[in-house]
Amino acid sequence: MLKYALLGFLTYGDMTGYDLKQNLDHSTQFFWQAEQSQIYRTLKGLEADGLVTSQVEEQDDRPNKRIYHLTEAGHVDFHNWVSTPTQDISLHKDAFLLKVFFSAENDRDEFRAQLLLQRRLHERQADLYREDIAKLIQVASTEHNKQAALFWEATRRFGERYTQMYIAWINDVLDMLDNTTD
Amino acid sequence: MLKYALLGFLTYGDMTGYDLKQNLDHSTQFFWQAEQSQIYRTLKGLEADGLVTSQVEEQDDRPNKRIYHLTEAGHVDFHNWVSTPTQDISLHKDAFLLKVFFSAENDRDEFRAQLLLQRRLHERQADLYREDIAKLIQVASTEHNKQAALFWEATRRFGERYTQMYIAWINDVLDMLDNTTD
């Protein structure tokens, strides 16, 4: 899947591995992340498969760049992916939910503290979606890709809803605890 | 993390790798999954680390069982994990969101169809949470672990909220599409 994230960004224009990492960190991070090392490895694979080409641009004051370019085959592959329906629901892993599931083994006050901590973390995240990410999309969309902005905004709203849901759920669990005569 | 899921289930009683797979599939599947092969491999590691012990029970009509048992060290390790706060938000990967992000490259009608498909899938999932999972928890909680039922119910409610949120978000995106003069 990282493959398609990289091909997707390359449809916006030629980029280095470094640029791609920046893009992932600033826009898809909330639903798709990758380490730098993995990005470079995947790019090599894509080049071996003929989906991208690369050329080195020499620089004096900075490290040389290897700039990647989407080939026709890469464009076809990407297009094929984006137009093929996703047939199932994405599976998620959430370490905190796993911990909640087994928290009968935990002290009640300690558990309550953990809920409050998670609530705080998600509240901070919610601010990020409402402010920084919203701004980022506005700037990026006026600069170039106006068509794409609609879809970026759609994913931003998902993030906003997700964090709101998470916070509401934590409050629900806190209520459950309060209403239990233990 | 799978480590702690396995140790957690073993606090409920001795079990085989097969039993653990069943438990994962029927209760934590929505926020933690694992393949059978990975479970067996992880169990070996846990035994090597002295967190579990195992003994083979011979059976005539069925394959022999290897029954795992939590050691004192395993119990301590698990307890330590469950009582240590989760300091950050779990990162999620969602292939459909990735596709949405890049769907400017896709045909509008095709995209709309994909949204409707995902909505259908999540509606089915919502039914599961409301009916099957709710029943499962009721049965399990009267049978033994009454303390734990509260926490199982908490995670079930997360699943219910999550699917509801997902459906509401899809409706939101559909509205966005309708209100765009393209």
Next chain:
DNA sequence: CGATCCATGTAAGTTGTTACATGATTCG
């Protein structure tokens, strides 16, 4: 009589994480 359940395991491959290594430039 074919599918599913029970029950374990290996092998090969892919993906993802963490750490290491380099080195000039720019910003606070």
Next chain:
DNA sequence: CGAATCATGTAACAACTTACATGGATCG
């Protein structure tokens, strides 16, 4: 003057997936 930015890469390891292999029992 120390931290961050730019920019690439390798190496080792850990985690996860897919496929293969076995074989009786039971159920529809």
